[in-house]
Amino acid sequence: MSRPFRLAKPQNPLHLYRHLLREASYLPPVARPFIEKRIQSRFQKSRKDDEERSAKHIAQAHHDLRLLRAANLGDTARMRRVLLHAFGRLGRRRRELMDRVIHRDVPTETEELQKYAAEASALVTQGSKLDWLDMWDVDKLRTYARSQMQAGLINSPKPTITAFQITPDKVIPTENAWGRPLAPKLYRTKLKNVWKAVADKCMPPLPKEQWEQLRAIATGQAEGNWLPPPRRPVARSLYPDEQTAEWDWQSYAIKPVAVVDRPANRRNKLLSGAVDDNTPTGDPEPLNCHKYTARMWRRLLGGIWQLTATMEKKPGGRGWHITWGKEEFRPAPASAGAMEFFTDFPEPAQPKGGGKAKT
Structure with a gap:
């Protein structure tokens, strides 16, 4: 502890x-x-x-x-x-990784360049101005969001993506409250809000190398020293008697005891490092304090790995290959006393008519 x-x-x-x-x-x-x-x-x-x-x-x-x-x-x-x-599931790095998903890739082939030019010219012909959604690769975002929805992430820090969000045609109404066609500007605003909500719920893919490192740790195949180093001892003074702090009786005289002793509370001791000298049984241990072991680190990093994925373009440039971290289910082996029920077990007889075997 x-x-x-x-x-x-x-x-x-x-x-x-x-x-x-x-x-x-x-x-x-x-x-x-x-x-x-x-x-x-x-x-x-x-x-x-x-x-x-x-x-x-x-x-x-x-x-x-x-x-x-x-x-x-x-x-x-x-x-x-x-x-x-x-690992980019929250915060600044998540936004940096999401930029690679939502922004369009630079066209490397003639067909891709012609398609992008055709889309841009169509917008110019309609007389509409380009906005930030036109710069997004909506097809790529939809593919990744659908893959995340099918993966069924556990303990995700973001809400779950619903099937209606990746199909805006089913979410955005075509008529307003008076039964008239929805205004183009209002429709565009609602469309941008839908895709913005989808991007906010996505767990962006990690680089291949870092994803492989997480998988090796989660599956117990990591090589080398992947554990954090032990904490170095804190330097202590040669004259401890000179550093003894006096009792701050003024705080107890003008403030409630619960407020003064709050840093030494069992819930706050890990944050403040305070020592409770008022408990008759001695300084109590802090709450939610665990000793880190290799098994605990593997479980912590394994849970993060199951929230990550890799995203690579398929050969030929059509579609994407997305792989999510998912640990295979391995049932525990039978004990020595129960192995007698599994030895020389007869194989089930197959029906002659080609139907399903009865068990």
């Missing part, structure tokens, strides 16, 4: 930046690159902010640091959320 520990609170942005990178180094190697890159890019982007924006970003960084510490100490719910961000 992991125990919370107190570290010195970062006093300046550079100290906070180092703490974030240190906590990111304890994540699994397959999930570490995106988190470290995200921390570095956000720090570099915020270096020239004004005082007001800098204070807001520092407060958010402190929140992220507490979340990473709690996840590394055994909070599996927060660790799963970190992994969802790292």
Whole structure:
């Protein structure tokens, strides 16, 4: 069982930046690159902010640091959320991966170029202006959304895609409330809202290499050291007596006890690292704190793998080949005492008429 520990609170942005990178180094190697890159890019982007924006970003960084510490100490719910961000199921990376799905590919063949030019000329002939939906590859998005709907994802962070959403003709009415034909502009707005909702529910495909790494870990075929490194011990002072904090009696005098002791609550101990010195039986263990093992890491990453897919174009450029992470069902082998019922078991007799065999 992991125990919370107190570290010195970062006093300046550079100290906070180092703490974030240190906590990111304890994540699994397959999930570490995106988190470290995200921390570095956000720090570099915020270096020239004004005082007001800098204070807001520092407060958010402190929140992220507490979340990473709690996840590394055994909070599996927060660790799963970190992994969802790292593999593009939520957050910024999900939007970056979805751009590859919704945007049209650059035409590489003459037929594709002619088809794209014909569609553009048809829009110009109708006199309508190009909008962001014209830049989307709707056929590709529909194919991927249908594949995700058929995959039946479990514990997805996004709502389920329905069959009516990938067929806007059945969702959008053709007449208004007065029985008149729907205005073209209103129809276009409703059509854009439908495809925007579909794109928001999609779990975008991962690059082939990263998807293969996740599959190897989930199926137990991973080679090398794929587990996170052990946590280094916290440095301790040679003079512990000089660091003993005095009892803050003023807070207990002007605030409720529940408010003062909230950081040391069993639900918040992984976030704050506080120690409860008021419990007669000693400092209680935090709630939802688990010890990470290879089996637990395999189950966590396996659940993420089942929310991912790969998307490759079929030979000839017609259609897409989509593969979702799905673990094969392997029933447990029979015990030694039950094996006697399976040895020398006669094969069922086949009917002569070619019908189904009776069991």
